Structures are given as structure tokens and as C-alpha cells.
Amino acid sequence: MSELRPVSELTEDERWMEWEKAYCRFETPEEEVRKFLKRLQHLGAQAWPLESRIVEIFCGRGNGMVALERMGFTGVEGLDLSARLLDQYSGPFPCRTGDARSLPYPDASRDIVIVQGGLHHLEVLPDDMDRVVDEVWRVLHTDGRFVVVEPWRTPFLNLVHGIGGIGLARWAWDKLDALERMTELERVTYDQWLRQPDLILESLNRRFGVEKRIIGWGKLKWVGCKKVGSTTLSGCDTTSRRP
Numbered sequence: 261m262s263e264l265r266p267v268s269e270l271t272e273d274e275r276w277m278e279w280e281k282a283y284c285r286f287e288t289p290e291e292e293v294r295k296f297l298k299r300l301q302h303l304g305a306q307a308w309p310l311e312s313r314i315v316e317i318f319c320g321r322g323n324g325m326v327a328l329e330r331m332g333f334t335g336v337e338g339l340d341l342s343a344r345l346l347d348q349y350s351g352p353f354p355c356r357t358g359d360a361r362s363l364p365y366p367d368a369s370r371d372i373v374i375v376q377g378g379l380h381h382l383e384v385l386p387d388d389m390d391r392v393v394d395e396v397w398r399v400l401h402t403d404g405r406f407v408v409v410e411p412w413r414t415p416f417l418n419l420v421h422g423i424g425g426i427g428l429a430r431w432a433w434d435k436l437d438a439l440e441r442m443t444e445l446e447r448v449t450y451d452q453w454l455r456q457p458d459l460i461l462e463s464l465n466r467r468f469g470v471e472k473r474i475i476g477w478g479k480l481k482w483v484g485c486k487k488v489g490s491t492t493l494s495g496c497d498t499t500s501r502r503p
């Protein structure tokens with residue numbers, strides 16, 4: 261385990277740099293791509309048209325886009341707040357530095373928006389979440405899809421953080437140490453996210469019908485279809501469902 265400075269001593273910028281360091285230590289790019297491929301397949305991405313206009317928001321260093329490229333998708337873009345992380349992406353797709361609460365795309369111009377592990381970084385719930393959901397809804401075509409994969413409070417997640425609380429386990433397992441370091445550095449937003457599953461699902465359900473909702477292994481995997489009035493064009497369930 262490396263020498264770690266207490267989070268309270270870090271400036272906001274240092275906190276983000278530390279977080280990015282831990283994030284890059286957590287998984288190699290190749291491990292991350294394999295994880296994304298598995299998730300996308302689990303969420304039914306093989307059935308999406310390969311020419312779909314896809315935006316990956318909160319895309320970090322872009323390995324979600326690498327996975328989409330390997331699946332054969334051709335119209336992918338990425339957006340993230342961190343120019344430092346975006347610089348690590350070297351694939352063919354365009355990326356922009358930007359805030360997902362105010363998307364730089366025209367209305368109804370995209371088919372699929374994906375977020376993996378980004379929403380739990382939002383500082384103000386539900387306001388920031390509602391802003392992202394409204395923006396995704398706005399940029400999606402009428403039969404567009406919103407794909408969300410985020411941490412979720414499950415027994416497995418409790419177990420992982422329980423083990424992560426043991427200093428010796430962190431010392432012995434660098435990946436666990438990196439995960440716990442990221443969690444320490446994002447503690448406020450991470451905890452408020454995990455505490456409010458109903459609020460989060462309500463925010464999604466306001467604008468989207470549910471096509472898939474899978475909860476397990478510490479994750480929510482969710483696919484929603486854009487609601488137009490009280491219906492969706494792609495036949496999703498438009499009723500709100502509780503976690």
C-alpha cells in the first residue's frame with residue numbers, strides 16, 4: 261500500500277488527481293475493456309444497430325468507447341470533465357471535455373447515451389441527477405435509449421467495503437487498496453448516492469421507461485427508453501418500479 265495523504269489535506273484539484281491515480285491503478289485498460297464488453301453484452305448491446313449514434317458520458321479514459329469499437333459500433337463519442345483522463349484515450353472516436361449536466365449536443369440528435377460509474381460523482385442529489393437525466397432525454401431521439409451502470413448497495417458491496425476496511429487486506433491486495441482509495445476520495449458523493457436508491461430510480465423513471473433493470477454484485481445495470489408523454493416508442497414498461 262502506498263503512502264497516502266489524508267483526504268482533508270487535499271485541495272479539490274489534488275483530490276481529483278489522487279482519485280485519477282487510484283482509478284488508473286484499480287484496473288489495467290485491457291481489464292477495463294473486458295469488463296465493459298461483458299456488461300454491454302449483458303445489457304443487450306449486440307441487438308443495437310452498429311451505426312447507432314452513441315455518446316458515452318462520464319467516459320473517463322475512454323475504455324468504454326474501446327469496448328464499443330470492438331463490438332463494431334461506428335458512431336461513438338465521449339464526454340468527460342477531465343481533460344487529463346480524456347488524453348489517455350487514443351481511439352478513433354471524438355471526445356469532448358464537458359459537463360454532463362449541460363450536454364453540447366442538439367435536441368434528438370443521438371440514439372444511445374451510456375453512463376458507467378459517473379452519476380455517483382454528482383454533488384447535489386437529486387438536482388444534478390435530474391439535470392443529467394433531462395439533458396440525456398433532450399439529446400436522445402424519440403426511440404433513444406439511456407444505459408446506466410452505477411454502484412448499488414447490495415450484500416456483495418457491503419462485503420467488499422467490509423474487507424476493504426481491514427488494513428492488512430489493503431496492504432496485501434493493491435486492487436482493493438485502489439478501490440478503497442477511490443471511495444475515500446469520493447466519500448461524500450458515493451455515500452449520498454448509495455443512501456438514496458429510490459430517489460435515483462425516481463429521477464430516471466420521470467423521463468424513461470424501464471427496458472432492463474438488473475441489480476446485483478454491487479451494481480445497478482439499467483436500460484431506459486425515452487418517454488414521450490406517458491408512453492415510450494420502443495415498448496418499455498413506463499410504470500415506476502421500486503428497487
Ligand SMILES: C[S@@+](CC[C@H](N)C(=O)[O-])C[C@H]1O[C@@H](n2cnc3c(N)ncnc32)[C@H](O)[C@@H]1O
Pocket residue numbers: 292317318319320321323324339340341342345358359360361375376377378381382
Ligand atoms: C468513475 S469515473 C468513470 C469513468 C468511466 N466511465 C469508467 O467507468 O471507467 C467517473 C468520471 O466522471 C467524470 N465526471 C465527474 N463529474 C462529471 C460531470 N459533471 N460531467 C462529466 N464528467 C464528469 C470524472 O472526470 C471521471 O472520469
